[in-house]
Amino acid sequence: MAEAAAKTVLDNISQGHLECPICCCRFKDPKMLDCLHSFCLNCLDEMMSKQKSETEKITCPVCRRETQVPDGGLQSLSSSFFLISLVDEINKQEQLLGKALSASATCESCEDGHDGELRCPDCKENICKMCQEAHQFLRCTEGHRIIPAQELETSSVVPTDLTKTVTPKCRKHIEQPLCFYCESCDILICVMCAVTEHRSADHTYTEVSDVIKSFRENVNDILHKFEKSKEQYASKADSIKYARNKLKMKLAQARSDISAKEEAEIDKIRNKAKLLTEKVDEIGQERDSEYEKALMHNRDQMERADQIVTAVNDLMRQADVFELLELKPKVMHNLEFQKELKCEPAKLDMAFIGVNCQNVVSDTDLGEILLKEKWQLKEEFGKEGAGDGEFQWANGVACFNNGDIVVTDTTQNRLSLFTSTGSYKTSVKQGAGGDQLEAQAAKCRELEAPWNVAVNRDDLLFVTDQKKVKVFDNELQFIREFTPSVDDAKMLPESDLTGIAVDKQRVAVADWGRKVITVHSLGGSLIASTSDNMTTSFLAMSNKERLIFTNYAEKRLICVDLEGNEVFNVMPLLKGKPAKPTGVLCDDDGSIYVAVQSGNVGNTEVQRYDSNGAFISTVAQGFTNPFQMAFSPAGDVVVADLHSVKIFERM
Structure with a gap:
């Protein structure tokens, strides 16, 4: 039974791995093409x-790749x-199994x-003489x-040790082993x-062992690079699915927009x-x-005329001469109505009324199909100045769930809150109380130099403020603070917090002074x-467990995982030349938005990159x-732009 099972295993190995894809028989003098198929x-x-x-050239029947035939022909x-x-x-093992099977085999x-x-x-079967x-x-x-x-029993087959390396001989000097590699x-x-x-x-040429x-x-x-490529493929596959x-x-x-437009136009x-x-x-x-x-009117006129005519006719028939002459003035007075008798004419022009219908829907298409994502300026607010709603350096920006926008002014050390359309609401200044409650004013005075801001899904506002991260609510009421900590076992430079980003359950903080995130x-x-190992002022977190940040001085856009392993490090270009990146933002699909500039005011733009x-x-x-x-909650991109805040909507 065991020998029969082993025979089956050998047959399966032969069919699965040792048969030529062309003739479907066991390999005879197998040759390997450039694609590694034999x-x-x-x-x-x-x-x-x-x-x-x-x-x-010969084309591989499996993968269709071509292989150049050597000068010596296919044999080479x-x-x-x-x-x-x-x-x-396998052949030798089958012979051994055949000998074992033949010892007690019956006719099959x-x-x-x-x-x-x-x-x-040929059939690999035992048969009787009959x-x-x-x-x-x-x-x-x-x-x-x-x-x-x-005859099978008398054969002495010794199993080959496949772990041993068989040293092939030189084709030109057939007695010499191949020992070098040119x-x-x-x-x-x-x-x-x-x-x-x-x-x-x-x-x-070098010895084979060294080569x-x-x-x-x-x-x-x-x-290993293939494995990295597979990881990138998986990442790109996720991006493609998204x-x-x-x-x-x-x-x-x-389709819904077209239907809505259709209904709207039909309603119009x-x-x-x-x-x-x-x-x-x-x-x-x-x-x-x-x-x-x-x-x-005409009917009334005719009725009166009829009455006069009837009355006069009756008098003329029935009255005698003296009566007629006596009534002559009255008769003639009534007959004067004939001169006044006027019938309204038929105003035929009033009988016409028509409609010259205009082309309400113009000859142009109902709408334009956008094959590429386009953005247009939707709103802009703020101007240069130090008053409420004015900026000297609008640097950080974030949005609450209700659409309100919070902006940091780095020069004025101020947090300002605006509506989604840019109407000023309130602000928190450096060490200022203003019209804030006294308890709040005490906390406000702890605000030293706010830099960047981030809002999480629970409407908590996180602000980097030199050595601390301050937390506020959506009315800029102070809640708490914490100091980012690192390994204090060694001497570290003074902390200077800049970039900040949040996801559903974490906060990432960039420390310019200590060069850590x-x-x-x-x-x-x-x-x-x-x-x-770089200075970064702007930071983002993607939904792929990655940190994306920019390095203005080195002109780099960098991505690392949460363990610090670099995913990519690229140089943004502006009109074909290296550009300096500032603000960075991640979309739900993993794509990255980066604000870049050439160094000259005005020569700037926001660019989009994929997750790689x-x-x-x-x-x-x-x-x-x-910056x-x-x-925004509506998917608009809100940009802090030095003296103003610009809002771009996706068309």
Whole structure:
């Protein structure tokens, strides 16, 4: 039973790993192509012979990559020594198993239970003498070779140790082992090759043991880079999935916007049609009323005329001469009405009313399809000055959930709060009380030099203030403070806190003085600390557990993980030249927004990068000197721009 199971395992190994993809048989003289796929030499030779063009390249039937055929032909291709050894070993093991099976085997062709005295190596089956004639009579097996089972028993096969390295011989000097590797020619050579064809100064050769060590190290380094590439692939795959989902959402939103626009325009048309109909009805009623008045007037006139005519006719028939003459003045007076009798004419022009309908929806498209993300200036507030709502150096900016915007003025050491449209609400100044409550004023006086700000999802405002991080609510009421801590076992320079960023449950703080970035819980306890060896004033946290910061002096945009391992380090460009980055901001999809400048006031813009630091596009231009940026609840980008705050909306 055990021998049969081993035989099955060997067959599976052979089918899965030792069969040529072309002929589907066990490898014979396997040759390896440049793509590292191996095939039988005869199979490759047949493939080349069937090619119509006399090309010197052979195409791998597995991956379709091309391999240049050496000058010596297919025979000169690299032999797959491992496959050769493995095929030999499998063959020998099968022979050993065949011997073990034949010792107690019965005939596998009939059900009579006869001893399997004979064996067909082609079918790998034991057969009895009764079945031998039938086996050789059938057309499909008539060419098979039948041998006595004893021949397998007499064979002495010694298993090959695959762990041993078989030293191949030189193809030109067949008795010499290959012991050197010529770096110049990229081939294995023997001693004779080294002293003849490879002896010139153009050839550099090294012992195989030394070359293979360097080769393995080089391969390991490259394989490590492959692992890094796989990590980047996973990151990009996540970004692509996010972008794909975002596309679906945007498509749904676009369809919804079009439908809403359709309904809105239809409502407009309906309203205009209603107004126009009402005007038509009003004019029609007015004119119809005039026609009604004319008819009534004419009818009254005719009724009176009829009455006069009837009365006069009756008098003329019935009265005598004296009565008629006596009534003559009255008769003639009534007959004077004939001169006054006037009927209103039919005003035919009033009978016409029509509508010249205008093209309410113009001939242009209902809307423009935007294939790329565009931003436009939505709002701007503030000006240069020291008053409320004015700035001397608007440096930090953040947004609360209700849309309110908080801004730090580094020159005035002031925190100011504005509505989403830029209306001034209140401020906290350095050591000032103002109209604040006395208890609050005492806390305000602790505000020394606010630099950057960040707001978390619970509307807690975190402010870097030299050596401390101050926490306020959305009305700028002081809540608490904490001092970022690092390893105090060694002498450290004085702390100078600058950049700050938050995510759902952490706060990251950049310390300009100590050249470190620390990560804390929302309560202030230290979680991690990493040295950036650079001076940074602006900092962001991505949803990929990364810290992104800028280095103005070195013109670098840098990304590290929470353990300080560098993910990327790139140099932003502005009009093809290295630019100085300031504020940095991360979107939900991992993309990064960076404010850059050339050093000259006005030559600035906000750029967008992907999560791996590759430039995507320019988002906005036209700044004076942009610094910190923040997202509003509506998804707008809010930029602190020296003397003002600019709000850009995504179209």
